[in-house]
Amino acid sequence: MSTQGTAAAPESRLLMIFALCAFLVGLDALVVGPLVPAIAVDLGMELELGGLLVTAYGLLYGLSAPLFGPVSDRWGRKNMMLLGMFVFAVGTALTAAATDLTTSLIYRGISGLGGAMLMPSVFALIGDTFSFEKRGKAMGLVMGAMIGSQIVGVPAGTFLAGLGSWRLSFLLIAGLGFLAMLVILAGIPKAPPTRAIPVGPVKAYQLQFKTAFSTPSVFYALLGTFLWTAGLQGMFAYVGVFYTVNFNLAIEKIGLVAMCAAAASMLGSTIGGRMSDKFGKKRVIGFAAVLSAVGVLTFALMTGNFWGAFVAQIVWAAFVGVGQATLTALSSELSPQVRGTVLALNSSALYIGLMTATAVSAAMLNNSMSFLAIGIMCALCSLAVMPLALFKIKVAEPEQAQQPVAAAK
Template identity: 50%
Template sequence: MNENSKQNAGKSLLFFLSICAFFVGLDSLVVAPLIPEMMAATSISTSKGGLLITAYALFYGLFAPLFGPISDRWGRKKMIITGMLVFALGTFLIGISHDFYLMLIFRALTGLSGAMIMPSIFALVGDLFAYERRGRAMGMIMGAMIGSTVIGVPIGAIFTQIGTWQLTFYSIGILALVLTVIMTLKIPGIPPKNQLSGSILKTYLRQFKAAFSTVSVLFALLSTLLWTMGLHGMFSYIGVYYRENFHLVVGEVGIIIFAAGMGSVIGNLIGGKLSDRLGKKFVIIFASILASMGVLSFAVFTNNIIAALISHVFWSFSIGLGQSSLTVLISELNPNVRGTVMSLNSSAMYIGMMTASALSSFLLTFGGFLIIGILCSTSTILVLPIIIFLIKEQVMIKQTKDQTF
């Protein structure tokens, strides 16, 4: 295969991996506008509808570390295809369910599938794409995943408007099944570096021991946790922020979140390209400074809506700018157990999300948005010294025989 053919094949694979990431992100929040109709169909109080989102996130966060070692020893392709099949089935079954508790089970199943898919996709990018092109590739994956959460709410609302809430899940489930068939052809069958052997418990212990044998992995996971806290501490109460300070209604807040989300998508794409040219660490350090300034400014400008909007978009862009570079950096720290490391990274994200949400709830009651802004700003800027002094980047410019693109 010549160089042009390799590049075209790499672009095609990356396109479909991005679509997989898009579906996983979309499914996490698409239920938000559908909750009233879904609860009415099951004769359950609307107040319990949030459990449909919680079930997805909880099972994703809990089970990601369990699937990482399997991905390393079973193979990325098998894990992604199996995860997509479970995803398609679980999503479709939600559409035919008329019992709330069955819906919770199927939402947990789709969260489980997300834990199988995304860490394996991140690891596959690290396995296949050459170091000098890896940042751009990861930027596309992260951009697709974040972009899906931005448009997930309006997509769910539109589908419900033109049909029924079931149509949303039928459509996603069927399209995901078609995508699964395509991915069986697109993903190259690379044999795993570590073949399955011994008991399951010993396998897990070996994989986690190998992952944490690189001290930088611990600090990288801490960086991910802090970075996520820097985003979700304020984002968890973004609707409250705009309602209390500027008396905006839900529709107006939705438009603002969409604009800020697109800023984050653009930030991921640009950050990925810059990291290939300037270095992963440089982009993360630069982004941490910008994001810290952005969220603090956003917390301060509670009396000027124009300044608040500009700060919000700038902050979202800055978070995206560093996210893809941070993900690539982490994927390089221990390539032999890349799947395990990336699954732990996914859990660190969800722990950071839940921690930030809990702290912000407390701080909002006693200190207001300025204190939350200080928390987020501090969390983001703390990533800077960790990246500079505590994480040793494993630079591997030379392409291995498995790195095809």
């Protein structure tokens, strides 16, 4: 389905804007992990509680994202993107002014709320603008931008923290967010609201969950996204703590490690797309799930070997990239009757997985459990995605996927 306004704009330009939005939202969520040691010292909080900053972001994002898909149907995608980017930038700027754990959690929640307003409209516009044959590639590029935010952004954030303060990182992201508002304003044509579902946003919100839990493939796809993200973020949110506690690594060096891992993840995402075309998405996801589990478990075991931990993280990150892009593309190919709903709920499932895993990891560390215990949890989450992809998720036939999307975006 295409809207008249977006159809008039070049697809390449729109894709760049979508990728920019995903880059900033991904950066804001991912930069926290390596910065936790510096934030904890400055705010006077226990190191083990640092992951709650990710949890607060993910909680607001995950719970509210499905609501804003229907709102954008009625209010317009561009309007929702502008409001979302504004709230996102304000919340991120406020994070830089946090004085204690409580205020920082509130401000991270505001940032997550802004991301929840923004990204469902981005994913909906991909569905509005790109044909079925191009939609998977477009979705992969946007998700790649979110993952790729680590390559430039996370090292830059940790470098700024090393030079001055972790607060500079969030101020920089907030500034880029305000500039992105201008890009959205100038680059995305205004299109009329779609009003795809003739009910109010709250009712549409309820209908989305009813659809998810009554359509097996949708439910299993969302569960797969939840588990995949949990398998990543349960450990990733604490990589800064891992390297600080075990190797006393300076924050700038943690940033460099994160950059290398992100590069491996981006490479894995690119290779994964090609592998899925050749061998099939389900097989590639199963293959990536096993090797991601091996990678994160090996990483958790390397508490006394820095180079072993580094290599294990690179391998782990590469196969996370392979699986993430392929799983997202697979989810986008579900029945056309639920595709719009899945795109809204998939984003929600991702951040609920992020929130849940970081909260559980925080509780485990706070109760003196080891990184190995977290690694085992993450490995089990990754492995659980394999049977879901191979046996439970059914996709539409290509000719069916050409039909108009009836669900709300």
